[in-house]
Amino acid sequence: MITPEEFPYIKSLYVNDCYAYKDFNIELHDYKPFSHLILTGKNGSGKSTILRIINNHISSWRGKTAFLNGAIDPIQQVAELKSSIKSRSSKQGMNDSTVRTWKTKLSELERILPTYVVPVDTIWTQNKTQLIYSHLKAKRNSEVSPVSTVTKETDFTNELQNSDSTETFIKQFKQYLVNKKVYQAFDQLENDKTRLSESEAFFSKLTTAFRSIFEDENLSLVFVRENFEFFLQLSDGRQLTFDVLSEGFSALLSILMDLFMRVDLIRKQVNDYSYNPCGIVLIDEPETHLHLQLQEQVLPLLTSLFPNIQFIAATHSPAVIASIKNATIFDLTTKESRISEETAGRSYSDLMMSHFELNNEYSDIADGIIAQVNNVLATLGDKPTEMKDALQAIYDENSDYLSPTLKVELELLIAQQEAQQTAHQ
Ligand SMILES: Nc1ncnc2c1ncn2[C@@H]1O[C@H](COP(=O)(O)OP(=O)(O)OP(=O)(O)O)[C@@H](O)[C@H]1O
Ligand SMILES: [Mg+2]
Known part of the structure; x- marks a missing residue:
């Protein structure tokens, strides 16, 4: 039985080229025995590509389509693949299309180079049936087939x-x-x-x-x-x-x-x-179709049920990144890396600004209202009566969309102008 101390969990990913970005390293925090990894980033930043290529790496030494025998590390693995293309094409007369397929596989593998906490060695090849590995894609099919027999x-x-x-x-x-x-x-x-x-x-x-x-x-x-x-x-x-x-x-x-x-x-x-059992599970968008409450629960549930599995997930959800312990949270757009202690338990509005790069914690509609108020404050600063009327107009026009805090702030501003107006009279 493989123990977590023996299992080659991923400890870093060197991103050569994930289409959107090139040439940077994702270093996982040194949690023991492993760190989960949560990738964030704007649409098209390369999250699914990274998961897909990790999948290619792992599939290359396990599974029916395995074409490598337990390479020690990815760099050696890629080198081994290159040399097997060379020797096979000369020795066994590999045809052009097979060589092309292998070259495509190779150039895909080279995009992302994982390293592991212990050498991959033969663990994956010799213990294929005792390790957990699964790649759950964003567009996963959850249909269950009917059963007619045992x-x-x-x-x-x-x-x-x-x-x-x-x-x-x-x-x-x-x-x-x-x-x-x-x-x-x-x-x-x-x-x-x-x-x-x-x-x-x-x-x-x-x-x-x-x-x-x-x-x-x-x-x-x-x-x-x-x-x-x-x-x-x-x-x-x-x-x-x-x-x-x-x-x-x-x-x-x-x-x-x-x-x-x-x-x-x-x-x-x-x-x-x-x-x-030990293993690695890749999940693209674990929050798919889930209400916020279940988005908060999905990773804690999985990590508690399957404590020796390293989860590598891609997400757009603040609820997901705030819910997981022992994880490195890496944003592909900004290249900023955080650890669970910095994200777990933080308010969602805080995470939306600090991690997901929203300008502020308000929606676009609220932003528009705030901009109108700021404009009135800037242009009518010395005219309390006009300012009060203008603020009142904004209040009346948007009253259905004002959050309780914005409502109070606007009421306060209107009252202040009223007080100034009375003082002037
Ligand atoms: N095989 C490919 N050939 C060319 N470009 C590709 C290929 N696969 C992905 N891309 C491009 O790489 C970029 C990253 O795509 P990817 O699907 O990894 O993004 P993502 O971060 O998962 O985005 P989203 O949040 O929208 O799911 C995109 O611009 C995509 O079009
Ligand atoms: Mg994606």
């Missing part, structure tokens, strides 16, 4: 080795649950108490996660054996099958289920149901 568990174990298995896992999660229920019945027949308690623990952990997401302490996960169906029984009486969940719930559940299944398969392999 399938072999080896189908799932084989998928663990596959570098692009995330979509399969998400589609197949009802199948996985059905299989688990059926095997549970066999365990009951055989009175296998250990396995029964293991699968009970799995369903109970899953139910707890569902309860927290749906904010329903009495939610239960119900299996209908007649048609191999599962539904969530809510305390208000609603019964939700996975295919009728709203976009937000399915998006979040798809991440959770993918990881739950991988962890469960690995625990079974190592025969230790308390083992927390």
Whole structure:
């Protein structure tokens, strides 16, 4: 079993070229045993590109399409790839299109060069089925396939080795649950108490996660054996099958289920149901479709359920960056790097200005009103009556859009002008 001390978590990313920006380093903070990484930045700043290329790196030494055998570091990996293109094209008569494909792969890999806290060495290649790796794209599909029969568990174990298995896992999660229920019945027949308690623990952990997401302490996960169906029984009486969940719930559940299944398969392999597997999970926009409240919960939930997984995420959400501990938050637009101690627990308006570079904490509409008031103050400074009328006009015109603070400030200014007007009379 791999421990977090042995696992090659990412410790820095050298960005040669992510299309939008070139030539800079993203150094992850020295949290032990690893730091999560949250990438922010304006649209088109290269967040998804960086995740995609990390995925290419990891896929290049694991998975069915692996073409490298455990290179020590990315620079060596790229060099190895270059030399294998050379030797293969001369020795095995690689045709032009294969050489072109390899060259494209190489130039993609060269865009981002990750380094790891311990050498990658053979860990990824020799322990393919015992490590967690998943790449959840921004446009992830959260559709769950219907189930008509029980399938072999080896189908799932084989998928663990596959570098692009995330979509399969998400589609197949009802199948996985059905299989688990059926095997549970066999365990009951055989009175296998250990396995029964293991699968009970799995369903109970899953139910707890569902309860927290749906904010329903009495939610239960119900299996209908007649048609191999599962539904969530809510305390208000609603019964939700996975295919009728709203976009937000399915998006979040798809991440959770993918990881739950991988962890469960690995625990079974190592025969230790308390083992927390190590790994790296890339999530592009974990906030997709989520209400602010769930945006705050998504990463804390994932990091507490899967404590040995390094999450590398791209986000536009202040709620996401304020919610995570032990993380480096790097903004690609400004190249500014922050650590959780600087972002966790900060007010969202503060983060919007300091990290997301908004001019101030007000909306554009509020900005417009403030500009009108400032203009009146600048031009009618010595004419209290006109100033009062002008401020009153702004107040009346915008009263529906004024925040309580702006309302009070404007009322105060009007009262001041009134007082000056009376003093002059
Ligand atoms: N294969 C490619 N060839 C050429 N340009 C590309 C390629 N992939 C991405 N780009 C460009 O790289 C830039 C960064 O794109 P990317 O999708 O990484 O941005 P992002 O930070 O994820 O943006 P968003 O917040 O909108 O998702 C964009 O200008 C994009 O058009
Ligand atoms: Mg993107």
